[in-house]
Amino acid sequence: MKEKYIPIAVNGGIGFGSWLKPKQLMVLGEYLEDDQEVELTTLQQLIIKIPETQLEEAKQRFDEVGLHYYKVGNFVKSLRTCNFCKGEEEEGMPVAKELNKRIAGQEVPFTLRPAYTGCPVGCGESLVNDIGVMKKKDLYQLYIGGQAKGYNAHVGKLFADDLEPEDLYSLVDRILEIYREKGRKREKFSKFVNRYGMEKIKEEL
Ligand code: SF4
Structure with a gap:
């Protein structure tokens, strides 16, 4: 069966400007395919798509390196x-x-x-x-x-x-x-x- 992908919005949280550290980018890379496009929004977020079967594991990894993640759709966006x-x-x-x-x-x-x-x-x-x-x-x-x-x-x-x-x-x-x-x-x-x-x-x- 074809894998379902879930879009989530990711950023480095609220701080002095919008930064991502190399280790955070490396963790993001673990869940992206080589040719997958990553959208950079005007809301200081990256929109990525994660295979549904890896979503919970990905969230844990994001927590470990201080990445923040939010739902995409009709929700309040990150500040x-x-x-x-x-x-x-x-x-x-x-x-x-x-x-x-x-x-x-x-x-x-x-x-x-x-x-x-x-x-x-x-x-x-x-x-x-x-x-x-x-x-x-x-x-x-x-x-x-x-x-x-x-x-x-x-x-x-x-x-x-x-x-x-x-x-x-x-x-x-x-x-x-x-x-x-x-x-x-x-x-x-x-x-x-x-x-x-x-x-x-x-x-x-
Ligand atoms: S609004 Fe602009 S000038 Fe004021 S604290 Fe924020 S970054 Fe600095």
Whole structure:
């Protein structure tokens, strides 16, 4: 019987920029055929296809070398981040990691791209992604509904300001729940925010 291949998105996790180490590339190579194409996405991920029978073993190997992996499809993508050029603590890297841990891989009506940026310079492009977080001094701003692509590309709207990390996590979680409950099948998050309305989302929190 023909082997089934499962696509997964892989990266080196959240850190100072997007890096892969040689040992991580070597482990990836163990599961790729010579002529297999590897897609490099704008979300700082490599999309690879692994034979289904080797998937669990591959995940273990990825864990060993610090590769992070995510489902491909209608899920929350891994958090796109800036390069944290001013330092881990100052730019909130632990908050970005925790947020990513909580939301990446959650099922949603349509692929959702979250982004994080460690200061208002905005290198992580939070305002043109579905869910965008921007660190502002010691607190966090949350933007929703941004869209980077297409004729109707637009920036997201400020949904909440001056959030403590715990409030940020629970707010994003609740917004994702509302999107799951009220979003139409395959409705993009930015369209959902426009159709359903920011105020109605706020009422349901
Ligand atoms: S957003 Fe700020 S902290 Fe992040 S890479 Fe850009 S300048 Fe540095």
